[in-house]
Amino acid sequence: MTGCNKKKNKKKVVLADESVYSSQNFTDLLIDSVAINTFFKTSAASDSIQNEVHQFYTRRNYQFAWLNKGGLTHAVPNFYSQLQNYSRDFADSSLKNNLLDSLIMAAQTDEKKFLLQENSIRQLELLLTTTFFKYTEKAYSGTTKDPIDLEWFIPRKKKNYQVLLDSLVSLTKGENVQEPVNQYYILLKEKLRQYRAIQKKGGLPTVITDKKLLVVGDSNTCLVNVKQHLLLTGDFKINDTTIYFTDSLVRAVQRFQHRMGLLENGKINLATIAELNKPIDVRIKQMMVNMERLRWIPVEMENEYLLVNIPEFRLHIFENKKQVWQMNVVVGKAATKTSIFKGNLSQIVLNPYWNVPTSIVKNEILPKISQNPNYLARNNMEIVDGVYRQKPGKNNSLGKIKFLFPNSFSIYLHDTPSKGLFGESKRAFSHGCIRVSEPRKLALYLLRKDASWNEEKVDNILKTDNMTNIMVRPTVPVYIAYFTAWVDISGQLNFRNDIYDLDKKLAKEIFGE
Missing domain, CATH: 2.40.440.10 (L,D-transpeptidase catalytic domain-like)
Known part of the structure; x- marks a missing residue:
């Protein structure tokens, strides 16, 4: 974000927050609170979003942010591209706005003509700002309002989207704003895009076999699909369409097993087949669920x-x-x-010492004492002030x-x-x-x-x-x-089983399933 420029401009403007003003992003195009209130009478937005919009323009002394006398600023294609990527990555059309699309197209087609249409430029300006705050709320804060209901008690830090928008509208051509998400989110989003591409081309092949175990040296027609699957996911490095279990396939299976948290024996057993046969749609949803969680943890x-x-x-x-x-x-x-x-x-x-929790005393220790009065002594335990505890020792x-x-x-x-x-x-x-x-x-x-x-x-x-x-x-x-899906330090996409059914619970919040 550029600093405050103390040089006099042709038009003197007093800004409510000079930290967002410079000669670089100055514009003569202005809006007022009446126009903003009128806009929200026909454009649906939550109270919090409306407050964000009002705050943003108050801090700018009601200068336009997305347009100037020359037309669209560099921030418009930058943000619009982010918006489209989000819709593709998450298959989420909730932020799509046909009016926004048509106004941007009109402005890009004939900027001079568009700038003569006062109502259109005001509407485009406010649509972009409103959509920005709707987008950041979803893309960076998460769709779930209260993670505590999902048994997540790591505190969330509130993100300042006013500052983010200040930065975005102050960019020059070729610059990008760093997203307010941590590195793990960014890495997993890249993998999500790869899996979307695989999904678009037909998904991952199914492995069908009546064999419970396949090892190096075996031959089986199902190995064709195993190799194709591992080629698509990057575990297998060669395009081998034979039915033979080769040494190179052993190494590919081990890489796959490592990413799934399985025993890395290079053998295709029932557990490995079960992971191979998880549909691409399931994997994509698993990544999206974990990206939701990644929005809740600190950026730094x-x-x-x-x-x-x-x-x-x-x-x-x-x-x-x-x-x-x-x-x-x-x-x-x-x-x-x-x-x-x-x-x-x-x-x-x-x-x-181990102070035995009351639940364990009630459910495990007392029944064993009733069966064996010497249980405490045999297990190096004692009772002190009513507390059952085990003494130090190996x-x-x-x-x-x-x-x-x-x-x-x-x-x-x-x-x-x-x-x-x-x-x-x-x-x-x-x-x-x-x-x-x-x-x-x-x-x-x-x-x-x-x-x-x-x-x-x-x-x-x-x-x-x-x-x-x-x-x-x-x-x-x-x-x-x-986390049941993440990218490790070597750049490999990992998946694990949902041992507490917390993915299932969060997926219901996100997908309504």
């Missing part, structure tokens, strides 16, 4: 943060806004879901380390003595808290800037059963999120 993430993606069963560690490593996690079962929220990791506990349910980020859901990251579950491809086994596969590595990473702690000191404490609290300063943001 912190420099350092942790991100747990529940359906992926992975914890990602980011430093300087780049992923530095990741690890497997175990999340809550469908009956005891891991909540979606943001916290700040502030404490590491070595050799923790068999403690929290393992040897837990990570606290205060929240109202009583959820934290922790170690576990049950290491075998991390090898499963689907890891929803917990009561809601998140078990991490490499707790020691995570603890040392979080303490790397703290001179009072080192590897030897941590290990010496872990050799004991003495509980030790360590404060983490500064605190580290932790996002517990839910």
Whole structure:
């Protein structure tokens, strides 16, 4: 956005907000509040949209934004192109306006003639501004008004579309406004466009076979469609139309299995066939559902943060806004879901006690005590002030380390003595808290800037059963999120199963299904 120009103009104009004014975007074309109110009598718009329009022109002292004495500004084709792309990408015609289309065409066909039509230029100006605010509300804020109803408790930051429109109408030819969305949204939108192109050409081929397992060296007619599918999605690099299971197909299947979160064995089993046979329409809707969620998260993430993606069963560690490593996690079962929220990791506990939640005491511990009076002693447990807890030790349910980020859901990251579950491809086994596969590595990473702690000191404490609290300063943001479609750091499109049926619930909001 250009700064305020203090040079005198031929026509003196006092602007309500000088931050949006310069000699570059100055225009003699003016509108007034009466004309805006008259426009809304025949053009439907919500109260919030009308308020945005009034605010925009008040700040400009009622100067036109989209037209000047020379005709349409560069902002018009720029925004109109965005609008058309949105309609194509999301198959959404709700923003289409035939009058807007015809007025833009008339202005582009004969600008001199069009500029003589006072009512037409006023109508086009206000239609563009109104449509802009309708578009940004949908494209950047999301179609769902309250994500809390969809079990999403990560706070949303309000976006300033006034500033965005200021920037757009101040552009010179060839410039573009950066969309107020995060990088993951932009990457997934590109993949959506690729899948739209595949859909337009007939979609993905179906794999039909009575075989439950196909391995390298086998031959089967279904492999023709497998290869075609993987060629379209970019997993297979050669156009092989034979029926033979080749070494190159093994590698392609492994790439596909990696993107689906399956066991990467290069074999075509029932789980792999099931993912191959998800229709292109299903995949497109899955991407759109997750793009809706991506509109809710911050445009700019912190420099350092942790991100747990529940359906992926992975914890990602980011430093300087780049992923530095990741690890497997175990999340809550469908009956005891891991909540979606943001916290700040502030404490590491070595050799923790486990205070057993009341629900687990009632449903699991008490029935076992009634069967075996020695249950508490055998499991290194005790009752203190009415609270059931397990003492520190190698068999403690929290393992040897837990990570606290205060929240109202009583959820934290922790170690576990049950290491075998991390090898499963689907890891929803917990009561809601998140078990991490490499707790020691995570603890040392979080303490790397703290001179009072080192590897030897941590290990010496872990050799004991003495509980030790360590404060983490500064605190580290932790996002517990839910994405079943995303583009990873290598540029690969990933899909996962909707383990909590939250995609299904959100799709109903978006598509009415």
